[in-house]
Amino acid sequence: MSQNVYGIDIGTSNLKIFNGQTKTIINEKNIIAIRNKKDVFAIGNGAFEMYEKAPDNIVVSFPIKDGVIADIKNMKSLIEKMFIKLNYPKIVRGGRFCIAVPSDITEVEKRAFYDVINDSSIKAKEIKIVEKPIADAVGLGIDIDSAKGNMIVNIGADTTEITVTSLGGIVISRIVKIGGNKLDEIICNIVKRKYNIMIGMKTAEQIKINLANAIYDEESDDNYEMCNVFGRNIITGLPCERTVTSDLIYEAIKEVLSSIIDSIKQLLERTPPELSSDIIDTGIYLTGGSAQITNLSKLIEMETDLKVNVVRNPGESVVRGISKIISDSKYRKLLYTPSENKY
Numbered sequence: 001m002s003q004n005v006y007g008i009d010i011g012t013s014n015l016k017i018f019n020g021q022t023k024t025i026i027n028e029k030n031i032i033a034i035r036n037k038k039d040v041f042a043i044g045n046g047a048f049e050m051y052e053k054a055p056d057n058i059v060v061s062f063p064i065k066d067g068v069i070a071d072i073k074n075m076k077s078l079i080e081k082m083f084i085k086l087n088y089p090k091i092v093r094g095g096r097f098c099i100a101v102p103s104d105i106t107e108v109e110k111r112a113f114y115d116v117i118n119d120s121s122i123k124a125k126e127i128k129i130v131e132k133p134i135a136d137a138v139g140l141g142i143d144i145d146s147a148k149g150n151m152i153v154n155i156g157a158d159t160t161e162i163t164v165t166s167l168g169g170i171v172i173s174r175i176v177k178i179g180g181n182k183l184d185e186i187i188c189n190i191v192k193r194k195y196n197i198m199i200g201m202k203t204a205e206q207i208k209i210n211l212a213n214a215i216y217d218e219e220s221d222d223n224y225e226m227c228n229v230f231g232r233n234i235i236t237g238l239p240c241e242r243t244v245t246s247d248l249i250y251e252a253i254k255e256v257l258s259s260i261i262d263s264i265k266q267l268l269e270r271t272p273p274e275l276s277s278d279i280i281d282t283g284i285y286l287t288g289g290s291a292q293i294t295n296l297s298k299l300i301e302m303e304t305d306l307k308v309n310v311v312r313n314p315g316e317s318v319v320r321g322i323s324k325i326i327s328d329s330k331y332r333k334l335l336y337t338p339s340e341n342k343y
């Protein structure tokens with residue numbers, strides 16, 4: 001049966017919306033292009049096309065920074081226009097909304113996510129929020145009411161959220177401000193340092209997706225890969241092309257990956273022993289778009305001696321969880337309304 005319900009995961013890099021009418025998920029870049037400081041020129045994937053290419057009168061920006069809303073005005077405009085673009089405006093009238101929020105942020109920051117819908121032109125009947133790791137757990141198919149402890153590590157664009165859940169709640173959780181964007185940034189830096197070539201963040205992301213490998217064996221030819229990149233030579237100022245290899249990318253990213261693993265180990269050390277034994281049994285669940293880095297799950301397994309589970313399309317695990325939560329009344333207890341604070 002179709003339902004007038006919508007689930008939203010507002011990430012730093014991607015905006016994911018579940019539509020209960022069509023039972024579909026859309027996943028677009030969470031970015032907006034504003035022309036002449038006032039007109040919304042483009043949103044989502046269309047605005048991302050313009051990123052790092054737009055003339056001075058068009059400002060292309062991401063309204064979320066480090067997992068929290070940095071620009072509420074643009075975030076509201078983006079959501080409103082996204083619903084119009086997806087042709088939802090007629091059906092959302094009177095709809096019920098569920099928004100996922102990071103757990104390790106302040107109540108004021110959580111309230112801002114709620115206000116994105118509440119203060120917009122969308123006429124919602126009900127708006128609830130759910131903690132992201134809880135939605136992640138439901139999306140992973142974990143029995144949320146069980147007394148068994150689970151560790152979920154969600155590696156997104158700006159953040160890594162590490163959480164231990166049990167009995168439908170969060171036992172401990174920590175957000176580290178490191179994710180896929182940090183890797184893109186250091187890939188830009190190493191290409192500049194090594195080859196005197198300036199590349200954009202989009203090119204760096206493509207290099208990461210094609211070449212990043214969390215385990216690199218210098219003795220083996222199997223993991224040696226390369227790709228051609230285009231940029232600007234900082235000495236001549238001219239456009240140029242250059243081959244970048246996987247060993248260079250490994251050297252660049254290995255420290256960032258090891259600091260993520262250190263944070264996982266720190267949370268394991270703080271986990272109550274009874275829950276630790278459950279985690280030994282079930283292993284760690286790895287989610288978020290950056291979980292797709294080649295061999296990252298294997299590296300975490302080697303470093304922690306724990307099994308690591310990765311699901312298909314890990315970047316949509318949270319929104320898959322929200323879709324289940326909002327569609328089934330048995331999950332209603334996981335939803336709440338944040339307190340009305342001013343920010």
Ligand SMILES: Nc1ncnc2c1ncn2[C@@H]1O[C@H](COP(=O)(O)OP(=O)(O)OP(=O)(O)O)[C@@H](O)[C@H]1O
Pocket residue numbers: 010011012013014015066067155156157158159160179180181205208209287288289290291292293294314315
């Ligand atoms: N195949 C891939 N290999 C490596 N990284 C990838 C791949 N696909 C996507 N990513 C990275 O995943 C990140 C986006 O993941 P995700 O959608 O979970 O983040 P988000 O929810 O927008 O961010 P956050 O959780 O930090 O708010 C980006 O940094 C992107 O480059």
